[in-house]
Amino acid sequence: MAMATMDEILSAIDAGQTAAVERLFGFLRIPSVSAVPAHFPDCDRAADWLVAELGSLGFDAAKHPTDGRPMVLGHLKCARRDAPHVLFYGHYDVQPADPLELWRSPPFEPTLESGPRGERIVARGAVDDKGQLMTFLEACRAFQQFGGPPCSITALFEGEEETGSPSLPAFLAKNAKALKADVALVCDTGMWGPTVPAITIALRGIVGEEVVLTGPNRDLHSGVFGGLAVNPINVLAGILGGLHDANGAVALPGFYDGVEELPKELLELWDGLDFDAAAFLGGVGLTTPAGERGRTPLEQLWSRPSCDINGISGGYAGEGQKTVIASTASAKVTFRLVGKQNPERVSQSFRAFVASRLPPDVKARFIGGGGSPALSLSIKNEALRRAKRALEAEWGKPAALVGCGGSIPIVGAFKRELNMDCLLVGFGLDDDNMHSPNEKYERTSFHKGARSWARILAALAA
Amino acid sequence: MAMATMDEILSAIDAGQTAAVERLFGFLRIPSVSAVPAHFPDCDRAADWLVAELGSLGFDAAKHPTDGRPMVLGHLKCARRDAPHVLFYGHYDVQPADPLELWRSPPFEPTLESGPRGERIVARGAVDDKGQLMTFLEACRAFQQFGGPPCSITALFEGEEETGSPSLPAFLAKNAKALKADVALVCDTGMWGPTVPAITIALRGIVGEEVVLTGPNRDLHSGVFGGLAVNPINVLAGILGGLHDANGAVALPGFYDGVEELPKELLELWDGLDFDAAAFLGGVGLTTPAGERGRTPLEQLWSRPSCDINGISGGYAGEGQKTVIASTASAKVTFRLVGKQNPERVSQSFRAFVASRLPPDVKARFIGGGGSPALSLSIKNEALRRAKRALEAEWGKPAALVGCGGSIPIVGAFKRELNMDCLLVGFGLDDDNMHSPNEKYERTSFHKGARSWARILAALAA
Incomplete structure (x- = not known):
């Protein structure tokens, strides 16, 4: 079978949106809160759900027990002999939903709400990380209609990201060979703005x-x-x-x-982002940067x-x-x-x-x-350069190279255990209420996120 | 009818012990927690219970609404024309019972447990203040068999002591005439030791x-x-x-x-009490006084x-x-x-x-x-001297004149609103778990408490 064109792949994603949202809703209904022992069985159900999902996409997938919540691991081999091999990582566990009384709808009964940017998916885990990881799997689903993705893919989903990933280092060490790839892809970060994509190159x-x-x-x-x-x-x-x-x-x-003090080059790049600290703080009812004196808000x-x-x-x-x-x-x-x-x-x-x-x-x-520990990616990295171009093609604007105040333990573990760099591309927005009541994910994030991954996979394979 | 002898009164108290404990149990079963709105109806029930109890003792009693929990007010006039008039105060509200999991038995299902000093009554409110206020009413009950107490008595019970008595000042101001007496009696304090009675002359x-x-x-x-x-x-x-x-x-x-610094006379009296701070702290798992440096534990x-x-x-x-x-x-x-x-x-x-x-x-x-504010009683007060002798007759040891770290808002209000001194006599012990799980009241406290009040009423009337 001949390689499909990018337009065909993207059209397949566009045509499958309703079914894609239905699939995500099924995933969001599972209250896989990793911090609360009463929800451990739900974490198992979420892992089983992903094993089935990967299976439907042609992956050879299984649930792997750990001392904590299980890992889900799947492999899909690309027919092309010179295809690059990527590892995609996401997490199926979510934050506790309390305080429950502040939710407009029950946290584990996903709903579509209309918002200023169109429809939004409201549920615990909508953005962090179930909606985000599904953007990648939906890209894989589109490729599947045309003979499969242009890269070999290992998919790894964990269930302890929200509790510090205690079982991850041992699992990586034990399964190093099965997990080693050319580059790791992670979808657990945000956009620079509602229409400006971003690649995260520094993580606390x-x-x-x-x-x-x-x-x-x-x-x-x-x-x-x-x-x-x-x-x-x-x-x-x-x-x-x-x-x-x-x-x-x-x-x-x-x-x-x-x-350490930031390299001058990066500090200038960040100053060029024109971060609107007043708007960022204003969105949560604040006016005044409150941290270390003598630092810019982005540094803080x-x-x-x-x-x-x-x-x-x-x-x-x-x-x-x-x-x-x-x-x-x-x-x-x-x-x-x-x-x-x-x-x-x-x-x-x-x-x-x-x-x-x-x-x-x-x-x-x-x-x-x-x-x-904190992590950073060199701005000269080749996978980073290709992904940057792919994102610009989808969004029509250059991708910002940003830092992230949050922590994604897997990134450090990939570097430490597998000596593998991580490409952090995500579609969350600042007002997604991550870790808060009424967590949401824009339908545009979900839709264009899948399109973005399709372009990135093609760019990496080019 | 001739005045009964003290022996007859005391014998009546001794003979009525089983029935007295039954009455107290009925009172303790009402979860009258004044801090929690869900228990406001229970506070009303406790007030009704007291109105009925006073009625059975010959008092003209009624429940009086306030902005908060109701007051119970009752009057019993002594036939003797020169009889002194006392106001007895207690409170029917109790502290919240949580943490519930630390109770050995449900807090509002009173039980008799055996302990090192004989049987003890275990329930929220056992010592604070239901058991204590009932010592006074049981003394009244004994006198009732012989024509009534030797003093005119006004009984006042409030239901907001544990929440700072917000409705009390206005009630006292409004009912000053009905409440004014020669002296106020309060049973909400402790003994100096298991066999040493005490009168509290200083309250924080x-x-x-x-x-x-x-x-x-x-x-x-x-x-x-x-x-x-x-x-x-x-x-x-x-x-x-x-x-x-x-x-x-x-x-x-x-x-x-x-x-202010303490008068030398009182400081010496307190030094003479030989307070065993190590034992006091040891009883709750501590070893070291933790407050202001340079002060004795009793001062602290x-x-x-x-x-x-x-x-x-x-x-x-x-x-x-x-x-x-x-x-x-x-x-x-x-x-x-x-x-x-x-x-x-x-x-x-x-x-x-x-x-x-x-x-x-x-x-x-x-x-x-x-x-x-804090309150104190002069050690030269006549009612204090008579009560001291009565207590010594019952317990065989002189009553200690002590301070109390706790606060009883009514005492300040009596002084401020009615210019009336307060005689604070109580039978609680340090290990009664007041405000804690497994609150208890020794049966000896309950029994000899009633006998003590009988002697004090007689001494005040002598």
């Missing part, structure tokens, strides 16, 4: 820590004991309140070891490390007063890393910071501590 | 504050926004972490205005002010990680006051402290702020 790393402080062996009356008995919430606030200095910098000893987001308390709890949180000194208090804290910051050392520094500030009778227990 | 005041910080208009992805968007939990920890200085003192400007508890965060919450508190910057964070804080500290000024100082530390884009909303 992450360290996630949870600390539980315990003082008295039970909750105490704050009148009877207050002023004499140690209060773990007072202690926790005192310690966490010291994590930042007066200039907004993180106060952990050694935290900035490995943080893409090339400077940060520290956020993601959750804190202790004592009585119900209505009214309860005059209690709680026995325990806890907090979840993440650090975003850049440059050569070492996740292990940041984790140790945090734990030492807490431990050194504990008064008598208060004990700290640490949970988590998983992490991944 | 209280200010309760709740602060809710709001930053972004929704929860954000901490990777995408971290380092640029303000994090309300980071801000809250920073502010609350500054509430204490390095010496354990409260850092609010002006907080110590009105805090009874005559120094304190500040405790009673609850804190924000962001994701479930299992695992959620990399979120929360839109809001909140905390409940109480201050215990002494001497002439002004609750209103402490409240204002806290709010100003928070407001002055807010970065741009973070707004603070304050809830609560109700409070009452």
Whole structure:
């Protein structure tokens, strides 16, 4: 069979949109929340769903058990002998949906809403990452009608991306041979604007820590004991309140070891992006950059490390007063890393910071501590140059080369375990409510995302 | 009918013990949690229960509506023309029972457990305050068999003690004439030891504050926004972490205005009590006094002010990680006051402290702020001297004149609104788990408590 033209492939994608949305809805209905043990069976169902989906696309696919949620691995060999081999990665797990009361429709009952840019798909996982990974599989589906994609493809889907990918490094090490490809493709990032595509060339790393402080062996009356008995919430606030200095910098000893100044070339490229910080913050009700003093907003987001308390709890949180000194208090804290910051050392520094500030009778227990370093891709990379041209052909505008404040642990693991570069192309938008109530994915992102991948696969094979 | 002898009264109390425990159990089964709106109807039921109970004791009693939970007010006139008139106060509301999973038996299904000092009554409210207030009514019941108590009695029971008694001042002001008596009696405090009775002559005041910080208009992805968007939990920890200085003192400007050094006589009396701080702290798993440096433990508890965060919450508190910057964070804080500290000024100082530390884009909303000043009773008071002798007769040991770290808003209100002194006699023990899971009241406290009140009423009438 002769190679189809790009127009034929793109027309096939256009013609199959309704069925594509139906398939995505089926995937979104599975509440595969990896952080919550009650949803572990749902994670298994999502993995099974992907195995079936890959099978329908001609992949030889299977579910692989790990110590955590299963991996889905599939292979599709291209008939052309000189075809490049790409590894595509996505994740089928999603963030917890709470607070549920803020959703306009149930998070696991996907719906089409109309918005200022046309219809949008609303559900937990719509953009992160089920909708995004399906753009790639829909491109594969279009090629299938014409003899298959022009590249050999290994597809890898994990179910622990939202919980720090704990099982991934061991799985990669054990399956290095089956996973090694010329380049890895990942669809878990965003556009530069609603009509401007982007390739992400810098990703922050992450360290996630949870600390539980315990003082008295039970909750105490704050009148009877207050002023004499140690209060773990007072202690926790005192310690966490010291994590930042007066200039907004993180106060952990050694935290900035490995943080480097940006190359001038990249800093100029980013300045040229004319990032509208006021609009970015305004979209979430804010007006003022709040991080490290003396940095541009894009530096604060893409090339400077940060520290956020993601959750804190202790004592009585119900209505009214309860005059209690709680026995325990806890907090979840993440650090975003850049440059050569070492996740292990940041984790140790945090734990030492807490431990050194504990008064008598208060004990700290640490949970988590998983992490991944920051990553970057050279702007001279050949796959990057081809993908950039393919995106420009689809969107009519040059693709921006951007950083990303978030972390995708797989990218570090691909580099570390398989010495493989990653091409990060995604179609999310800033207002997609990722990790928030009413998460959505524009239908244009879903549709033109599939078209973009078709063009990129062809460009890589050219 | 001739006056009964004290022996006859006490024998009647002894003989009625089983029935008395049954009555108390009926009262304890009503989950009258005043902090939780879902339990407001239960608060009404508890008030009705008391009206019926007072009626059965010959009181002219009724339930009185307020802006919050109803008051119960009853009058019983003594036939003797020169009989003193006492006002007895108690509260029918109880603390929330959570965390429920730590109770050995359901909190509102009272049970008798055996303990090292004999049987104990286990239920929310067993000691605070249902069991305690019933000691007084059981004394009245014994007198009833012999023509009635030797004093005229006004009984006042409120249902908002655990939420700061917001409706009380207005009720007292409006009903001043009906409530005015020679002295007020309150049973909501503790013994000095399991066999040593006590009269509480110093009570700390209280200010309760709740602060809710709001930053972004929704929860954000901490990777995408971290380092640029303000994090309300980071801000809250920073502010609350500054509430204490390095010496354990409260850092609010002006907080110590009105805090006085103790009279030498009282300090010596307290030093003579040989308070075993190690045992007091050891009972709750602690070893080391944690409050203001340079103060004895009894000073820290009874005559120094304190500040405790009673609850804190924000962001994701479930299992695992959620990399979120929360839109809001909140905390409940109480201050215990002494001497002439002004609750209103402490409240204002806290709010100003928070407001002055807010970065741009973070707004603070304050809830609560109700409070009452600290109170003390002269050790030369005549009612105090008579009650002291009565207690010594019952327990065989002199009653200790003690302070109390907790707050009983009514005491301040009686002084302020009715210019009436308060005699605080109670039978709680340090290990009664007040405000905690498995709250209990010793049967000896309940039994000898009733006998103590019988003796005190007789002593006041003598």
